[in-house]
Amino acid sequence: MFKRFFSYIFLFLMVAALMQCARRGRPSGGPKDLTPPILLKAEPDNMTINFKETKIRLYFDELVKLKDVQEQLIVSPPLKYQPVITPQGGANKFIEINIKDTLQENTTYTLNFGQSIVDNNEGNPNSFLTYVFSTGSYIDSLEVKGAVKDAFNQKVDEFVSVLLYEIDTAYTDSTIFERPPNYITNTLDSAVIFTLSNLKEGKYAMFALKDASKNNMFDQNTDKIAFLQDTISVPTDSTFLLNLFKEIPDYKIPVPSFAASNKIIFGYYGDGKDIEITNLSVLPDTVRTTIIKEREKDTLNYWFTPFEMDSLVFTVKNETLQVIDSFTVKNRKLGADSLILKPSQNRTLSFTEPFNIEANTPLVHIDSTKIGLMNKDSIAVDFTVKLDSIGNKADFEFNIEPNENFQLELLPGAITDFFGNENDTLIIRLGTKSFADYGNLRMTITTAMGNYPLIIQLTDEKGETKQEIYAKEPQAIEFNNIDPSKYRIRVIFDTNGNGQWDTGNYLKRIQPERVTYYPDVIEMRANWEKNETFIISN
Numbered sequence: 395m396f397k398r399f400f401s402y403i404f405l406f407l408m409v410a411a412l413m414q415c416a417r418r419g420r421p422s423g424g425p426k427d428l429t430p431p432i433l434l435k436a437e438p439d440n441m442t443i444n445f446k447e448t449k450i451r452l453y454f455d456e457l458v459k460l461k462d463v464q465e466q467l468i469v470s471p472p473l474k475y476q477p478v479i480t481p482q483g484g485a486n487k488f489i490e491i492n493i494k495d496t497l498q499e500n501t502t503y504t505l506n507f508g509q510s511i512v513d514n515n516e517g518n519p520n521s522f523l524t525y526v527f528s529t530g531s532y533i534d535s536l537e538v539k540g541a542v543k544d545a546f547n548q549k550v551d552e553f554v555s556v557l558l559y560e561i562d563t564a565y566t567d568s569t570i571f572e573r574p575p576n577y578i579t580n581t582l583d584s585a586v587i588f589t590l591s592n593l594k595e596g597k598y599a600m601f602a603l604k605d606a607s608k609n610n611m612f613d614q615n616t617d618k619i620a621f622l623q624d625t626i627s628v629p630t631d632s633t634f635l636l637n638l639f640k641e642i643p644d645y646k647i648p649v650p651s652f653a654a655s656n657k658i659i660f661g662y663y664g665d666g667k668d669i670e671i672t673n674l675s676v677l678p679d680t681v682r683t684t685i686i687k688e689r690e691k692d693t694l695n696y697w698f699t700p701f702e703m704d705s706l707v708f709t710v711k712n713e714t715l716q717v718i719d720s721f722t723v724k725n726r727k728l729g730a731d732s733l734i735l736k737p738s739q740n741r742t743l744s745f746t747e748p749f750n751i752e753a754n755t756p757l758v759h760i761d762s763t764k765i766g767l768m769n770k771d772s773i774a775v776d777f778t779v780k781l782d783s784i785g786n787k788a789d790f791e792f793n794i795e796p797n798e799n800f801q802l803e804l805l806p807g808a809i810t811d812f813f814g815n816e817n818d819t820l821i822i823r824l825g826t827k828s829f830a831d832y833g834n835l836r837m838t839i840t841t842a843m844g845n846y847p848l849i850i851q852l853t854d855e856k857g858e859t860k861q862e863i864y865a866k867e868p869q870a871i872e873f874n875n876i877d878p879s880k881y882r883i884r885v886i887f888d889t890n891g892n893g894q895w896d897t898g899n900y901l902k903r904i905q906p907e908r909v910t911y912y913p914d915v916i917e918m919r920a921n922w923e924k925n926e927t928f929i930i931s932n
Contacts, residue, residue, distance in 0.1 A: 457514035466508030475773035500530035504539035540634035574610035756812035770799035833918035837871040883912035
């Protein structure tokens with residue numbers, strides 16, 4: 395019996411041992427490494443004067459690698475040729491910077507690596523490591539601080555460059571278009587506050603750029619810009635705020651092109667409200683033409699009934715600027731655009747937004763006798779429909795009640811376009827929710843100086859406008875029937891009273907119209923009535 399007992403114990407221990415051996419696991423390895431790499435030494439030393447080298451080495455206490463160094467590295471003053479930095483794609487205990495440019499005499503240079511130097515294991519960055527040297531006998535030590543904001547959006551772009559140009563005999567207002575600055579820094583991807591360090595005493599013009607082409611110069615067509623109205627004198631104790639905006643480009647029209655066999659597109663930059671397009675080619679008597687601005691694009695579409703030709707000759711005149719351009723547009727083998735209709739709302743019908751049907755080809759006629767609208771009880775609903783030839787859409791008006799369903803039916807021939815194309819049968823089903831499914835927001839807005847008119851916008855968290863109220867004087871601001879979600883309030887000071895936000899212009903020394911945001915996110919839920927107060931200081 396004892397033998398059997400010991401046999402069971404032995405068997406139990408063997409099984410337990412085997413299970414323990416078979417159990418998968420991994421060593422804990424201790425706590426996660428959160429320590430960034432530490433710079434041990436530099437060759438030549440950091441803060442070297444009378445610098446004449448072309449190679450710099452930085453040594454660290456552990457293996458490091460480079461991450462996004464081409465974006466992160468900021469050299470001030472900028473170099474014509476970016477330094478070559480190694481190793482790329484590997485790990486080492488040092489990095490090497492090879493200077494390929496001729497350095498200016500008696501100049502202090504700063505290399506800011508941002509967060510591009512990280513340890514090999516966990517990717518911890520040595521944040522904003524700088525290496526400074528001077529080709530002269532001393533290191534410039536003055537600095538300027540400030541912050542960058544976006545003139546319209548609540549959140550500013552990442553990687554905004556801040557530029558200083560020395561005001562000397564060579565400086566003009568156009569210098570920022572022509573050459574890099576004397577000093578530069580960058581907000582990188584983590585801050586809006588900036589510091590320009592190692593500056594020499596002097597007078598400067600300050601700018602910020604969202605530099606799309608990364609050439610440290612201003613390109614009006616692609617870049618956002620901010621500028622200070624006044625020059626700054628260094629040294630200074632002042633802190634500066636730069637207001638970043640996108641200019642309306644100067645008027646320019648690129649070469650037009652065929653987008654379909656019945657459409658030529660004339661894109662343009664700048665203000666296109668006074669553009670006149672004239673066809674100089676001789677057209678057959680049967681050819682008809684029309685011009686419509688493309689929805690939400692700076693493009694004019696020249697439509698024509700197709701015919702055989704090799705090319706067409708146009709003049710494009712801007713009446714305001716008295717500028718005339720001539721173009722020869724060569725034909726391409728393309729298909730014709732055909733009529734496509736798209737409702738502005740699908741399924742759920744809004745209480746606050748108008749309902750329309752948009753078209754991609756020019757509309758010329760609506761036959762309301764071929765359109766029917768019924769409610770959920772199959773009872774006909776009265777409606778009106780009008781052709782908006784400028785917006786190229788059919789606008790509908792009818793009484794919208796809560797908890798209702800509608801069926802809009804367009805029979806063939808209800809809508810006809812410029813080419814004689816008619817719609818096929820189109821059925822659009824729409825429904826409304828209960829008022830209790832929405833929230834209502836009441837805002838009390840006061841300004842210290844009583845600045846009116848104001849444009850008050852209810853936006854989503856991405857900044858897209860959902861509702862808008864124009865206030866010429868103090869009044870109750872009510873946004874009703876709001877979908878449950880999170881919102882922000884944007885207030886535009888409409889200084890010129892034209893009903894829209896106006897951007898700035900650097901060469902004209904015009905700053906953009908002021909925009910401010912209610913500081914908190916507003917959460918709206920179904921059946922909520924909410925009251926908020928916004929006191930705007932000047």
